[in-house]
Amino acid sequence: MKLYIARQPIFNKDKTLFGYELLYRNSEKNYFPGIDDELATKELASNILTEFDFSLLTNGKYGFINFTKDVLMSEIPLLFHPQNIVIEILEDVVVDEALIERIKFLKKKQYILALDDFVNDGRFERIMSFIDIIKVEYTLLSPEERKKVARRFKGVKRLVAERIETQEDLSMAMADGYDLFQGYFFSKPIIVSKNSITITQSSYFRLWREASKEAPDFNSLEEIIKVDVGLMHKLLAHLNTIMFYRGNRITSIKSALVYLGIKNTKRWIMLLLLREITSNENDELAKQSLIRAVFMEKLMEEMGRENDMQDAYLVGLLSKIDNVLEDNLNVILNELELPNKIRSALIKGDGVLGKSLECIRNYEQSNWGKVAEFAQKYGLNPEYIPSLYLFSLEYADKVFGCEALAKL
Incomplete structure (x- = not known):
């Protein structure tokens, strides 16, 4: 775009x-x-x-x-x-x-x-x-x-x-x-x-940098959002969809961020960044990325790797980003300043994160033998993989459906 x-x-x-x-x-x-x-x-x-x-x-x-x-x-x-x-x-x-x-x-x-x-x-x-x-x-x-x-x-x-x-x-x-x-x-x-995206100049990138600090400051996050009317609307719309609305509607930026928490705020920021890059005309690409993100996160949970769940989510979400940007993947990851294990997983396919990304790609391409090999290597029940993919698909449908509803 x-x-x-x-x-x-x-x-x-x-x-x-x-x-x-x-x-x-x-x-x-x-x-x-x-x-x-x-x-x-x-x-x-x-x-x-x-x-x-x-x-x-x-x-x-x-x-x-x-x-x-x-x-x-x-x-x-x-x-x-x-x-x-x-x-x-x-x-x-x-x-x-x-x-x-x-x-x-x-x-x-x-x-x-x-x-x-x-x-x-x-x-x-x-x-x-x-x-x-x-x-x-x-x-x-x-x-x-x-x-x-x-x-x-x-x-x-x-x-x-x-x-x-x-x-x-x-x-x-x-x-x-x-x-x-x-x-x-x-x-x-x-x-x-x-x-539309020079990542280092976007509001989303500034939000990402602040949210990724060791001790993120909600006041700083609020100030970044306040100068972008569109971003402010997206945050409140996100919170007031059926995915997150629980009782009273949230109307202030800071209360919305506190309600989300840093973990979910980071996810929201990265999803916004991805959707901005892909543009509304290609929202399906962002949706497919979210499916991968949830799939990989749940995979880590099933494997008992709770500490890797957040990184797995980001690997899945970013796994299609170079399909729509003119810059190569290395440049994009440098701008986002992501940890080395995320970079290695995306660029080289290294580590458990890289192998998990390969697993979801094989599943999408119906390479069932490769999926079974992955499950056996990491001690998973092969029958769990299809149910995990279905869960991820339903989750992404719900998120994108709610956000469309919020725009009406």
Whole structure:
């Protein structure tokens, strides 16, 4: 699965780069896909914060991002450093007391504020003193209207002339007094894309690192989840499915994590990571991985190897991960910093974990003779293997069925 962002450069008078407007895209088609503005802003912000390197995306310059009123009032703007971002207030935002207080707060935090598609109709007079940049769709306004904006704000605000499409447009905008320029004359929005998982940059990886510490901190786990709205929803949905719901619904992040415990939290994180990598279109691959994980865990239990159950679960869950990532398995395991015995089992098939993984693969391929050899070597009843596989299958069906139900 790939993530997409479009960026369109904004230039100074001397045609040096001032920054980029960052635009939501969900495919290689270079136009806004027509989804809800608030959802687009949230997804764009989430992708930038968790998947893309902001400074690389903007070449160390400013990133202009459109904000709806609801997103502006949320904590999302504060996740960006004020030296990096220009907060664009959309033209349809209604100015009320709550918005004015929010604008004052953001200015105290030293954020740069811009008005998008400004038409000088008086709607934003109450917040004008807090505005740093005014963007005008230059070629959509009459010559008199765009000159009127320039006469009023030249030297007071930075003025961006958008929709500059010809040299003539640029020359007129400069003559009018505009000092920043954006449009097809310079460049159309350019799509930037990447695979959705660079493991070390994902929220799931940061959660995994914290949960894998010798003494995990629930407060730190909570802070990681709080900055990712989607992740927060997934946790609460997971807890409030029929798999885990026992009485009162759980609504706080920390209580959810405490209820799960570190062991189950780690499992949830790794399953999320796997599902993100495989994408919703290939959820069956994640489901097959979960079947293997449960199978191997129960196998360790039957063999009296309780200390190996957690590692066996992870080996099974990760056994298909290199099928869907461009990186090789060694790179992936290095990023996850997994113990050597898990690495050896997955890469070389070593040890009891490696042999157990081979057993489940043989079972999936109906190599019954190989399955029987494994059972004999480790003192297991061969008839136990099919019942174990059936248990694992039913468990995975239940988990994925509950999560689908939670989305309804």
